[in-house]
Amino acid sequence: MDAPETLPEERPGRACLVTGATGYIGGRLVPELLAAGHTVRCLARHPGKLRDHPWAGDVEAVRGDVTDAASVGAAMHGIDVAYYLVHALGTGKDFEETDRRAARIFGEQARAAGVRRIVYLGGLTPADVPEDELSPHLRSRAEVGRVLLDSGVPTAVLRAAVIIGSGSASFEMLRYLTERLPVMVTPRWVRTRTQPIAVRDVLRLLVGCARLPADVNRTFDIGGPDVLTYRTMMGRYAKAAGLPRRLILSVPVLTPGLSSHWVGLVTPVPSKIARPLTESLRHEVVCQERDIARYVPDPPGHPFDFDTAVSLALQRIRDAQVTTRWSSASVPGAPSDPLPTDPDWAGGSLYTDCRERDVDAPPDVLWRVIEGVGGVHGWYSFPLAWAVRGWLDRLVGGVGLRRGRRDASRLRVGDSLDFWRVEEIEPGRLLRLRAEMRLPGLAWLEMSCRATGDGRAHYRQRAVFHPHGLLGHAYWWSVSPFHAVVFGGMARNIARAAATATEPTRKADKGVAP
Numbered sequence: 001m002d003a004p005e006t007l008p009e010e011r012p013g014r015a016c017l018v019t020g021a022t023g024y025i026g027g028r029l030v031p032e033l034l035a036a037g038h039t040v041r042c043l044a045r046h047p048g049k050l051r052d053h054p055w056a057g058d059v060e061a062v063r064g065d066v067t068d069a070a071s072v073g074a075a076m077h078g079i080d081v082a083y084y085l086v087h088a089l090g091t092g093k094d095f096e097e098t099d100r101r102a103a104r105i106f107g108e109q110a111r112a113a114g115v116r117r118i119v120y121l122g123g124l125t126p127a128d129v130p131e132d133e134l135s136p137h138l139r140s141r142a143e144v145g146r147v148l149l150d151s152g153v154p155t156a157v158l159r160a161a162v163i164i165g166s167g168s169a170s171f172e173m174l175r176y177l178t179e180r181l182p183v184m185v186t187p188r189w190v191r192t193r194t195q196p197i198a199v200r201d202v203l204r205l206l207v208g209c210a211r212l213p214a215d216v217n218r219t220f221d222i223g224g225p226d227v228l229t230y231r232t233m234m235g236r237y238a239k240a241a242g243l244p245r246r247l248i249l250s251v252p253v254l255t256p257g258l259s260s261h262w263v264g265l266v267t268p269v270p271s272k273i274a275r276p277l278t279e280s281l282r283h284e285v286v287c288q289e290r291d292i293a294r295y296v297p298d299p300p301g302h303p304f305d306f307d308t309a310v311s312l313a314l315q316r317i318r319d320a321q322v323t324t325r326w327s328s329a330s331v332p333g334a335p336s337d338p339l340p341t342d343p344d345w346a347g348g349s350l351y352t353d354c355r356e357r358d359v360d361a362p363p364d365v366l367w368r369v370i371e372g373v374g375g376v377h378g379w380y381s382f383p384l385a386w387a388v389r390g391w392l393d394r395l396v397g398g399v400g401l402r403r404g405r406r407d408a409s410r411l412r413v414g415d416s417l418d419f420w421r422v423e424e425i426e427p428g429r430l431l432r433l434r435a436e437m438r439l440p441g442l443a444w445l446e447m448s449c450r451a452t453g454d455g456r457a458h459y460r461q462r463a464v465f466h467p468h469g470l471l472g473h474a475y476w477w478s479v480s481p482f483h484a485v486v487f488g489g490m491a492r493n494i495a496r497a498a499a500t501a502t503e504p505t506r507k508a509d510k511g512v513a514p
Contacts, residue, residue: 013037014210015078017115019066019106020085021059022049024167025121025202029083031055032203038210043075066102069109076113081210082106084120084148087141096140103144107151118155119209120148121202124195124221124285125159135279149217156209157219158202158292161285162233164224164309165199169277171313178234182470183247189281190231190250195223198309201302208296216295221287226306230281233306240310243469351476353463353483355491359449361498363457366449367428368409369498370459373447374417375405380497381489385482389437390419420445441465441472447494457498461491 016033020026021042030053033040040059042050047061064071066086076082084106087099110118123141125131131139145157162170177184205222228236231248238246304312359366373379379386405417411431415422420433429450435443444464449457463483467473 013039014080014116015039015041016210017041017043017075017079017082018085019043019083021061022046023085024169025163025199025206026083026085027053028165028199029085029203029206030059032207033210034058036207036210038081038207041075041079043072066106067098069105072105073109073113076109076115079110079113079115081117081119082110082115082153083206084118084144087144096136096143099140099144100147103147107148107153107155111152115153116214117210117212118148118151118153119206120145120155120157121206122157122159122219123280124161124223124287126283126285127288129283134283137277137280138283145219149219154212154214154217156212156216158205158209158222159219160197160202160222161194162196163199163202164196164306164313166313168199173277174230174233174237178237178246179241179243179467179469180473181246182244184234184249188250189278190234190248191229192281193227193229193284193286194233195227195286196233196306196309197222197224198304198312200309200312201304204299204302205292205296208292212295220292221289222292223287224303224305224309227286228306236307237310240307241314241468351465351467351480353480353487355461355487357459357491357495358452359457359459359495359498361457361495361502362455363428363449363451365502366457366459366494366498369494369501370431370447370449371411371425371427372409373431373494374420375408377408379418379490380493381487382485385486439465439468439472440475441468459491459495459498461487461494463487 013036016038018026018030018033018040019042021030022044026042030040030042034055042059042061043064043066044050044061045063045065047063050056050059050061062071062075064075066072066084084103086102087095107118122145123138125134125138125142131142134142141159145155145159148155149157162168162174164171166172201224202222205220231250234246234248238244405411406415411417411422411425413422413425416436417433419435419437421436422431423434423444424430424432430446430448432447433445435445437443442465444462446460446462446464448460450460452458465472465476467476
């Protein structure tokens with residue numbers, strides 16, 4: 001089928017309805033639609049979950065459920081393009097019936113409201129496998145697409161295999177398995193071929209579908225330029241992440257059910273999600289056509305290859321920036337970055353040690369103590385432990401504690417501070433240090449203060465560690481028993497130092513000689 005010679009008259013933007021805006025793809029699609037000049041309405045069972053998104057004030061959020069015809073119908077009013085980005089994966093054994101009923105309601109209400117187009121992101125299915133032999137997950141995805149195509153509303157069904165981006169369940173399984181297991185005895189599905197696609201390309205195509213000609217009602221296979229086995233993807237992920245080469249041995253005895261338990265044991269991906277995904281991995285899924293490029297042309301450099309997609313997914317970590325999961329002050333800069341609404345298991349492993357205390361001192365006094373850490377003032381806890389850590393760092397070629405600090409009382413971004421580097425400082429509020437000691441991972445130490453309203457301050461301290469491979473996990477668990485002494489003591493002593501510094505002022509205010 002050739003693309004039409006002329007497209008319908010273009011308007012500045014479309015009115016778009018996005019379902020699944022609290023999910024992985026939906027939460028990333030909304031800002032892309034806004035950037036393309038479209039207006040967006042989000043349908044969510046719990047609209048309050050959208051408040052953490054930086055775009056929350058630019059969209060209309062309405063409460064509803066895709067299985068409730070009345071709420072779907074109300075949400076469709078005045079909509080040009082409706083995005084169907086929900087599915088019942090992980091909700092129970094009857095998820096196929098739930099998916100079927102929701103798709104039927106969505107299509108009927110879209111037709112009744114005069115919606116011009118439905119866009120659905122489904123799963124890529126093998127061309128040579130009868131539908132009744134597909135996994136329930138793939139079978140349901142295919143049926144939903146068919147229901148929407150038969151709805152009477154022009155529909156574009158985009159079918160993707162593995163989506164590469166932080167937060168994608170398939171990518172997170174790949175990430176955790178590769179990072180945590182230097183030697184793997186794996187199911188035979190690691191030899192299955194698939195055609196992964198970068199999340200940025202998925203979003204680009206979804207946005208482009210808003211302007212498809214009215215006569216387009218069909219499925220499109222979407223994928224990147226590489227066709228790879230899961231084994232190859234694990235090896236190339238390890239290389240991109242800077243991990244040693246992985247030894248992967250596949251065995252035929254692990255059934256999909258056993259595989260899901262194995263994935264659940266090794267990764268934090270919930271078994272209710274891992275099981276249907278692993279069941280689907282026995283099927284080879286490769287694009288049979290690339291017709292979507294006729295309607296949504298690929299810009300230079302797109303679609304991204306697998307290595308580029310993985311590098312983009314890991315970019316925030318490689319640049320040693322604290323992401324939204326690690327600091328509420330930052331905002332994701334790209335679709336492949338984690339979002340605050342991503343599930344806890346998304347974005348890779350992350351260990352934290354958090355301590356908080358009310359301090360009997362005003363915020364400015366507490367801040368002076370925070371800004372004065374390190375160097376001659378030390379780290380306010382177990383000096384021998386810090387000294388030993390510095391000696392060990394020097395033994396392995398690190399900087400140790402010998403650098404000290406540039407100024408005894410003032411810090412600025414980029415300053416070295418013993419074996420830390422000042423990554424962020426907000427005077428009077430926040431100090432974030434990035435570790436430059438030799439570690440099997442990346443580490444940060446964050447100290448902050450705020451006023452409590454009664455003239456006193458509240459101190460918050462957070463140590464964050466992103467492990468690098470199995471050694472990184474082993475390192476964290478080997479030192480975690482000492483955290484109560486090191487980090488707990490640090491929080492107590494910083495609070496005590498601020499209170500002590502305040503005491504002469506209090507005595508003077510009361511007329512007591514110091």
